[in-house]
Amino acid sequence: MTSASTPEERLAALGLAVPEVAKPVAAYVPAVRSGDQVFTSGQLPVRSGELITTGKVGAEVSVEEAVVCAQQCALNAIxxxxxxxxxxxxxxxxxxxxxxxxxxxxxxxxxxxxxxxSELFGEVFGDAGIHARSAVGVAVLPLDAPVEVEVLVAV
Structure with missing residues (x-):
């Protein structure tokens, strides 16, 4: 990775592209800018307008599938x-x-x-992708999604 490469170029090198912004499933917006910060709403693992999978991790959803879901959530946050x-x-x-x-x-x-x-943010943003994080187990998420991700960035 060269210092001249952009986050978009790094995504392309991973075989990924910034998707269309996922449509909110209720009364909110996908992200809000406040000064030099952007807060995203919780992003679900939606790809091409549909959830990748549904269910609980540890039951219907494997860890490997959940990791892919977390990556898609991060891509949607991006x-x-x-x-x-x-x-x-x-x-x-x-x-x-x-x-x-x-x-x-x-x-x-x-x-x-x-x-x-987390790994996707690191690959896309380099040192700027290193972040504080919480990983929380919950009983259920909207639409029976297995993973949801929210992000705060400084711009």
């Missing part, structure tokens, strides 16, 4: 951020990532699932 700021090179720092994992009561691998999102 789309929401780009829609707010225009150019992803405007992102100075991914500050905080919160990953919610709908999981069975005995599943304790939420941090591993969250790595799907």
């Amino acid at each position: 789309a929401a951020i780009q829609a707010e700021v225009g150019d992803l090179s405007q992102v100075k720092q991914v500050v905080k990532v919160v990953v919610f994992v709908a999981s069975t009561p005995n599943f304790t691998g939420q941090p591993g699932v969250a790595n799907g999102a």
Whole structure:
């Protein structure tokens, strides 16, 4: 990775592209800018307008599937951020990532699932992608999604 490459170019090198901004499933917007910060709403693992999968991690959803879901959530968060700021090179720092994992009561691998999102932010934004994070197990998420990710970035 060269220092001249943009976040968009890094995504392309991974075989990924910024998707269309995911449509909200209720009364909110995908992201809000406040001064030099952009807060995303919780992003679900929606690809081409549909959830990748549904269910609980540790039951119907494997850890590997959940990691892919977390990566898609992160990609959707990147789309929401780009829609707010225009150019992803405007992102100075991914500050905080919160990953919610709908999981069975005995599943304790939420941090591993969250790595799907964290590693993508690191690959796309380099040092600016290093962030604080919470990985939280929850009983259920909207639309029975297995993972939801919200992000705070400084621009």
